Amino acid sequence: xxxxxxxxxxxxxxxxxxxxxxxxxxxxxxxxxxxxxxxxxxxxxxxxxxxxxxxxxxxxxxxxxxxxxxxxxxxxxxxxxxxxxxxxxxxxxxxxxxxxxxxxxxxxxxxxxxxxxxxxxxxxxxxxxxxxxxxxxxxxxxxxxxxxxxxxxxxxxx
Ligand SMILES: CC(C)(COP(=O)(O)OP(=O)(O)OC[C@H]1O[C@@H](n2cnc3c(N)ncnc32)[C@H](O)[C@@H]1OP(=O)(O)O)[C@@H](O)C(=O)NCCC(=O)NCCS
Numbered sequence: 001x002x003x004x005x006x007x008x009x010x011x012x013x014x015x016x017x018x019x020x021x022x023x024x025x026x027x028x029x030x031x032x033x034x035x036x037x038x039x040x041x042x043x044x045x046x047x048x049x050x051x052x053x054x055x056x057x058x059x060x061x062x063x064x065x066x067x068x069x070x071x072x073x074x075x076x077x078x079x080x081x082x083x084x085x086x087x088x089x090x091x092x093x094x095x096x097x098x099x100x101x102x103x104x105x106x107x108x109x110x111x112x113x114x115x116x117x118x119x120x121x122x123x124x125x126x127x128x129x130x131x132x133x134x135x136x137x138x139x140x141x142x143x144x145x146x147x148x149x150x151x152x153x154x155x156x157x158x
Contacts, residue, residue: 006042021079039069056083064093073101075111102151115143
């Protein structure tokens with residue numbers, strides 16, 4: 001599984017994955033606008049043709065978008081397509097975003113997650129995030145948890 005930099009040319013691919021993974025997905029124009037924000041960047045996990053049996057067909061398998069500015073970073077969205085879930089890809093994407101945000105000068109990484117999203121909460125807890133705030137009724141009735149993690153700025157990461 002290769003991680004490639006997301007660019008505006010990938011807007012349709014990013015939006016297609018978002019549509020599969022979220023009830024209220026972001027469209028191609030939203031992806032273009034996000035990637036145009038100062039400090040914004042993203043990665044797409046691509047499962048290329050390989051002799052090792054893959055979970056799903058060759059092609060995009062997951063995405064992460066983040067923004068780093070003024071020493072702080074935020075994961076804007078992260079998703080793994082269903083056939084590739086529970087294989088460590090979500091964790092790898094979180095780590096890759098954290099490493100790149102740290103390399104861009106961020107010392108702390110934030111994200112927001114639906115308080116009812118068990119997979120998201122488990123993933124972030126395992127990756128060292130702790131809840132630092134709650135927005136009431138943010139996701140159509142569900143609360144949003146704001147989570148943070150201090151970034152290791154002493155190593156270049158994995
Ligand atoms: C959340 C998501 C990105 C996780 O991706 P993933 O590739 O399955 O994550 P990983 O395989 O790296 O899982 C890491 C750990 O998270 C936890 N986890 C992941 N999915 C889980 C689930 N459905 N239930 C419970 N724990 C889960 C486990 O502890 C897992 O480790 P384990 O498999 O060794 O037990 C994926 O489920 C997804 O895309 N969901 C829909 C979109 C979404 O909710 N994004 C996050 C919004 S903030």
